[in-house]
Amino acid sequence: QVYVRESGGGLAQAGDSLRLSCAASGRTLGQYRQGGSVGWFRQALGKAREFVGGITWSEGSTYYPDSVKGRFTISKDNARNTVYLQMNSLKPEDTAVYYCAAALRGTVPVQWHSYDSWGQGTQVTVSS
DSSP, rough: EEEEEEEEEEETTTTEEEEEEEEEEEEEEHHHHHHEEEEEEEOTTOOOEEEEEEEETTTTTTEEEEETTTTTTEEEEEGGTTTEEEEESSSSOOOOOEEEEEESSSSOOSSSSOOOOOOOOOEEEOOO
């Protein structure tokens, strides 16, 4: 089993930046490091969960939807088993609970049901 835990959420103003962290651990982490992916999702109140990007662990290939491309950047630190979501030029519509999730897939899945393990989420609130 692999476990992921988010941190770094909080309050921000429009135009600010925030960096979220996703720390991974667990007995099968090695399998995910070799052939898995980490995705970031968000869910605003009353809305469906939305994919905001992901990264393959071994190659570091990233994928972003058009809605955040150019503002959000995902990176990883292998030594810390941590994936980061850097969010720039934040907008009020970025307000949501942000989740990271792990999938044993060599390419980044965009569907939430493709992921095996989820964090508890971290709240990001952006004021205008």
